[in-house]
Amino acid sequence: xxxxxxxxxxxxxxxxxxxxxxxxxxxxxxxxxxxxxxxxxxxxxxxxxxxxxxxxxxxxxxxxxxxxxxxxxxxxxxxxxxxxxxxxxxxxxxxxxxxxxxxxxxxxxxxxxxxxxxxxxxxxxxxxxxxxxxxxxxxxxxxxxxxxxxxxxxxxxxxxxxxxxxxxxxxxxxxxxxxxxxxxxxxxxxxxxxxxxxxxxxxxxxxxxxxxxxxxxxxxxxxxxxxxxxxxxxxxxxxxxxxxxxxxxxxxxxxxxxxxxxxxxxxxxxxxxx
Amino acid sequence: xxxxxxxxxxxxxxxxxxxxxxxxxxxxxxxxxxxxxxxxxxxxxxxxxxxxxxxxxxxxxxxxxxxxxxxxxxxxxxxxxxxxxxxxxxxxxxxxxxxxxxxxxxxxxxxxxxxxxxxxxxxxxxxxxxxxxxxxxxxxxxxxxxxxxxxxxxxxxxxxxxxxxxxxxxxxxxxxxxxxxxxxxxxxxxxxxxxxxxxxxxxxxxxxxxxxxxxxxxxxxxxxxxxxxxx
Amino acid sequence: xxxxxxxxxxxxxxxxxxxxxxxxxxxxxxxxxxxxxxxxxxxxxxxxxxxxxxxxxxxxxxxxxxxxxxxxxxxxxxxxxxxxxxxxxxxxxxxxxxxxxxxxxxxxxxxxxxxxxxxxxxxxxxxxxxxxxxxxxxxxxxxxxxxxxxxxxxxxxxxxxxxxxxxxxxxxxxxxxxxxxxxxxxxxxxxxxxxxxxxxxxxxxxxxxxxxxxxxxxxxxxxxxx
Numbered sequence: 001x002x003x004x005x006x007x008x009x010x011x012x013x014x015x016x017x018x019x020x021x022x023x024x025x026x027x028x029x030x031x032x033x034x035x036x037x038x039x040x041x042x043x044x045x046x047x048x049x050x051x052x053x054x055x056x057x058x059x060x061x062x063x064x065x066x067x068x069x070x071x072x073x074x075x076x077x078x079x080x081x082x083x084x085x086x087x088x089x090x091x092x093x094x095x096x097x098x099x100x101x102x103x104x105x106x107x108x109x110x111x112x113x114x115x116x117x118x119x120x121x122x123x124x125x126x127x128x129x130x131x132x133x134x135x136x137x138x139x140x141x142x143x144x145x146x147x148x149x150x151x152x153x154x155x156x157x158x159x160x161x162x163x164x165x166x167x168x169x170x171x172x173x174x175x176x177x178x179x180x181x182x183x184x185x186x187x188x189x190x191x192x193x194x195x196x197x198x199x200x201x202x203x204x205x206x207x208x209x210x211x212x213x214x215x216x217x218x219x220x221x222x223x224x225x226x227x228x229x230x231x232x233x234x235x236x237x238x239x240x241x242x243x244x245x246x247x248x249x250x251x252x253x254x255x256x257x258x259x260x261x262x263x264x265x266x267x268x269x270x271x272x273x274x
Numbered sequence: 275x276x277x278x279x280x281x282x283x284x285x286x287x288x289x290x291x292x293x294x295x296x297x298x299x300x301x302x303x304x305x306x307x308x309x310x311x312x313x314x315x316x317x318x319x320x321x322x323x324x325x326x327x328x329x330x331x332x333x334x335x336x337x338x339x340x341x342x343x344x345x346x347x348x349x350x351x352x353x354x355x356x357x358x359x360x361x362x363x364x365x366x367x368x369x370x371x372x373x374x375x376x377x378x379x380x381x382x383x384x385x386x387x388x389x390x391x392x393x394x395x396x397x398x399x400x401x402x403x404x405x406x407x408x409x410x411x412x413x414x415x416x417x418x419x420x421x422x423x424x425x426x427x428x429x430x431x432x433x434x435x436x437x438x439x440x441x442x443x444x445x446x447x448x449x450x451x452x453x454x455x456x457x458x459x460x461x462x463x464x465x466x467x468x469x470x471x472x473x474x475x476x477x478x479x480x481x482x483x484x485x486x487x488x489x490x491x492x493x494x495x496x497x498x499x500x501x502x503x504x505x
Numbered sequence: 506x507x508x509x510x511x512x513x514x515x516x517x518x519x520x521x522x523x524x525x526x527x528x529x530x531x532x533x534x535x536x537x538x539x540x541x542x543x544x545x546x547x548x549x550x551x552x553x554x555x556x557x558x559x560x561x562x563x564x565x566x567x568x569x570x571x572x573x574x575x576x577x578x579x580x581x582x583x584x585x586x587x588x589x590x591x592x593x594x595x596x597x598x599x600x601x602x603x604x605x606x607x608x609x610x611x612x613x614x615x616x617x618x619x620x621x622x623x624x625x626x627x628x629x630x631x632x633x634x635x636x637x638x639x640x641x642x643x644x645x646x647x648x649x650x651x652x653x654x655x656x657x658x659x660x661x662x663x664x665x666x667x668x669x670x671x672x673x674x675x676x677x678x679x680x681x682x683x684x685x686x687x688x689x690x691x692x693x694x695x696x697x698x699x700x701x702x703x704x705x706x707x708x709x710x711x712x713x714x715x716x717x718x719x720x721x722x723x724x725x726x727x728x729x730x731x
Contacts, residue, residue, distance in 0.1 A: 051621060076623030086618025090636045090712045103623050132712045148622070158621075277576040345651050345695035347658040349669055350688040353676040357684065435566030442662065443676070452572055456582075456663060465576065468569035475564045 001027045002048060002156065002188065007057030009043050009213075017043040018213030020057070025205075027155075028186040030178075032203035034193055036236075040213030041192045045158050048190065049078045061156070076103055079149030079187075083161040085141040087133040093144050094119075094129035100152040118151040119144075121184070123177055139170035143177070150185070159191040163198065175202050196237050200225075208233055281465035290466075295450075297470065304447040304474060307365075307437045311372030312430055319377045320422070323384020327418065328410055333385065340378035348375055348436045356443040364443040375436055376429035383425015387418025416492055423489040427482035434475050448474065508682040516671070520690045523667040526660075527653045527698065529589050534596025534649050535642070541597065542604020543630075556605065559598040567591060567656050571663045588660040588667075595656070596649045603645025607638030640713050643706045647699055654695040658687070668694075 002025040009018040018040040025031045033041040046052040047059055050071040059066045066074060079100075087096050095102075097115035102108070116126055122143050133141055142162065149157055162178075163171040179202060182189065193199055199206045200221040207218040210232060217229040225244060228234035238244045246257045248268055255268040284290065290297050326332045348371055355367035391414060399413045441449035451467025454460070509516070545555040565573075570591045575582045578590065611634055619633045658669030671687030674680075706713070 049621060051617070072623050072625045074623075075621055080618070080621035082614065082618060082621070084612075084614040086614050086621070088615060088619065088633060088637075089612075090639075090710070100622050103628075134712075341651070342692075344648070345655055345692045345699075347655045347669070347672070347688060347691045349658050349661075350672045350684055350691065353672045354681055354684040354688065357676065357679060357681045431564055435564075435568075438566050438568045439659070439662075442673075449568065452568055453662070455572075461576070464572050468572040471569040472565050472573070475566055475569075476561065479564045 001025065001062060002190070003060040004044070004047070005058045005060070007044075007047060007054045007059060009040070009047065009052060010055045016212050018047075018054075021213050021215070023207065023215065023218075025188065025190055027188045029204040030182060030189040030191060030202055031205045031207060032191045032193060032199040033207050033209055034196055034199040034203075034236075035209035035216075036194055038211055039209040040211075041194075041209050042160055044209070044213055045160055045190060045192050048156070048158060049075050049080060051075075076100055076152065077154050077156075079152070079154040079157040081142075081145045081149045081157070081159040081162045083164045085133065085138075085145040087141055087144055087148070089133050091132075092129065093124075093131050093133065093136070096133065096144055097147045097151050099148060104152060115147070115151055118147045121150065122147045122181060137170075138166045139174060142166060142170075142174055146174075146178070146181075150181075150187075155188055157187045157189045159189065161193055162191065164193070164195075171198075178202055200237075208236060277461050277465055280462035281469060284462035284466040285469065300446060300448050300450060301470070301474065303445075304434070304437055304440075307368060307372060307440055307445070307447060308430065308433050308478070311369055311376055311433050311437075312426070314369070314373045315376030315380050315429055315433075316426065318373070319380035320384050323381045323422075323425075324388065324410060324415070326381075327385035327388025328406070328414060330389075336381055336385065340382060343374060343378050346374070349439055349442075352439055352443060361444060364440075364445055368437070368440045368443065368445055372433045372436060376433050379425045379429040379432065380422075381425070383422045383428075384418070386425070387421030388414045390421060391417045419489040419493050420486060423482065423486045427479065427486060430478055430482055431475065434478050435471075438471055508680050509686045512683070512686075516668075516686055516690055519666065519668050519670055519687075520694060523654070523657060523691070524694050524698075526585060526588055526657050526665075526667055527592070527650070527694070530592035530596045530653050531646065531650050531698070533593040534600045535646060537593075537597045538600030538604050542601040543608065545601065546605045546608040552605070556602065559601045562594050563598040565594075567595070567659050568662055570594065571660060571665075583664045585665060587663070588657060588665050592653050592657060596653060599649050599652075600642075600645050603642055604638065607641030607645070608634055610641055611637040636710070639706075639710045643702060643710065647702050650698040650702055651695045654691060654698060658691060 004021055004023040004025075007018060007021045007023075008016060010016050021044065023044070033044055035041045043052055047054050048061070048066070050066055050069075053067075087093075088099070091099070094112055094115050097118055098106075098108075098111040101111035101114055106114070116129065119126060119129065124140070124143050124147060128136065128140065128144075133144065136144065142165075145162070149159075163174045166174065175198065178189075191199075191202060203221060205218065206221055206224055208216040208224070210216045216236070217224055217233045224233065224237060225239070228237060228239060245260050246265055247260075248255050249258050250256075256264050257266045257268050259265050285297075322336075326336055351374065352367060352371045355370055356364045359367050395417070396409060396413060399409045404412065437447050438449035438452070440447045441453045448467060448471045451463050451470065455462075455464025455467060541555060541559075545552045571582070571587055574580070574587055574591055575584070578586075580586050615637065616629070616633065619629045624633065657667050658672060660667055661669030661673050668687045668691050671683050671690075675683030675687065
């Protein structure tokens with residue numbers, strides 16, 4: 001469990017990126033921080049692994065104040081995935097995946113063997129192992145980034161707009177892959193995005209942030225959609241624009257779902273009784 | 275440090291400031307060779323560099339030739355050309371050497387300046403209906419000016435430095451003091467000459483550094499500092 | 506060509522001396538510029554000062570430097586140390602800029618990623634920053650090597666023997682072949698140094714299949730004074 005207590009961050013310019021934030025991130029779930037730019041979501045993420053030091057407040061991981069931990073050691077036990085894959089361009093894929101293992105002092109052969117297994121986990125062909133990052137597609141690079149973050153088997157995975165730089169089809173693939181991996185590994189994942197669709201798609205819990213890192217609403221996607229806390233949230237998730245405000249209409253004996261403008265969005269089926 | 279005091283005394287000696295061999299005349303000679311060579315190098319290299327930068331063709335060749343030119347020892351080139359044209363026309367040999375020396379830097383400055391421009395800006399200029407000449411004259415040339423002036427600056431520096439060698443083929447310039455000082459073992463003249471050369475090089479560099487600042491304001495008038503927003 | 510045939514031994518002897526005079530400055534250039542350039546890159550307030558000083562050192566014409574160094578350092582004009590130190594000064598001046606630019610060319614997101622993975626600052630410098638600056642450093646070192654080989658010839662004017670001897674001797678005796686032989690040998694040595702550096706680069710920087718545009722441009726715009 002990750003806990004932020006009264007956390008603030010003021011940057012040199014004098015603006016508060018985050019102001020007095022309290023947030024509890026439960027273990028073994030995907031928590032998505034979503035907000036538009038300026039909402040401080042990346043700052044919140046980076047305060048967890050001390051890439052950014054808060055100006056006030058405490059960040060606790062399983063009850064331990066991270067400020068008391070050595071930042072380098074802390075980062076080695078937290079996986080991190082960023083938008084631009086951030087792969088080391090001068091290292092082969094295999095060595096990139098093995099980076100943290102090597103930093104933790106594991107021998108080269110063991111680290112590479114473990115890295116190959118991690119590549120299997122994220123669905124990367126082992127044939128990629130000897131390539132350099134620039135020889136891969138954007139989607140493949142992002143998978144390598146995820147593999148690198150998972151290789152040392154961290155409990156926590158921080159993901160900063162991990163699928164923001166790939167095209168929509170690849171993004172959907174990667175989101176599916178993430179859900180599949182999460183089913184298997186059950187990590188504590190904190191994912192930052194500005195895309196509300198992505199948030200609802202991958203998040204067990206969604207935290208909607210507004211300017212200055214203030215929480216507009218948090219809960220499961222269903223809770224947020226069912227009862228937006230205020231107009232800001234309603235606008236943000238799209239119920240007011242009609243995109244998520246769907247209606248059922250009967251056509252040719254089947255019940256189809258249409259949006260506010262009458263465009264079909266899907267077919268309504270009964271939930272199977274389990 | 276006595277030697278440097280002697281050099282200073284030599285520099286201030288009225289004997290160095292009268293007659294045909296006076297310091298001012300040598301400085302003018304030196305600057306004359308420099309400016310002539312820089313002008314010729316610019317006349318050859320700027321159009322060529324713009325052609326390369328505008329069309330995007332011929333870059334590889336220019337890079338290869340410039341690299342080869344750097345490997346050529348100027349002193350060797352100067353002496354062999356002087357033998358070829360005869361000592362009477364040594365000025366021609368010297369000018370050719372200095373021009374050859376200056377061309378790569380100016381050329382690189384010209385095409386690198388054009389290459390560094392955001393492609394979208396040039397596409398937009400074409401899209402608004404500018405002819406190729408207008409694109410070059412109104413967009414590429416002004417935006418590429420800082421790098422071009424940078425190229426001229428390095429060329430000028432190399433030419434000033436190498437023009438010191440001109441005295442060894444009987445052409446005067448500031449090298450004469452070093453040459454004569456070494457031959458006569460007169461350290462005051464040798465050091466005095468060296469100090470003059472350093473001073474001239476520093477002044478020429480400073481003048482072109484100022485020109486570079488002007489060029490930057492032409493390329494980017496009143497540039498606003500970029501605003502970064504942390505997310 | 507008769508002169509060349511009769512003087513192969515002289516040419517070979519001068520060529521070896523010449524090449525040896527170049528080795529120390531090239532290595533010293535890299536070794537001293539690495540801490541200096543890193544300092545200029547890391548400590549912003551020092552950057553302008555360091556780059557101004559090395560820029561100024563670079564404006565000093567070589568013949569003037571050969572004359573000024575001996576009284577300053579208390580060595581003989583005819584000492585080979587004179588040429589070696591003068592050339593090292595240029596090499597350091599040029600490489601300091603290369604180091605600073607090379608480190609600045611490293612993609613900030615890669616550096617961020619390295620921090621996030623848990624690299625300590627010291628380890629990150631050696632394992633990430635420095636190798637990624639490698640292509641720019643190599644380009645700078647190639648310029649240093651070629652211009653050093655060419656510049657060493659000027660030393661003959663203060664009496665230090667190198668292939669430059671063939672230029673002045675050929676001029677005085679009116680033997681163009683002698684000068685041409687000197688030029689050819691100088692260019693050959695420059696090419697050999699360059700080739701050696703390219704090969705070292707291939708081994709040490711296997712991820713760069715061809716030089717980046719940035720490195721290529723730097724190689725061209727870097728200057729070499731005579």
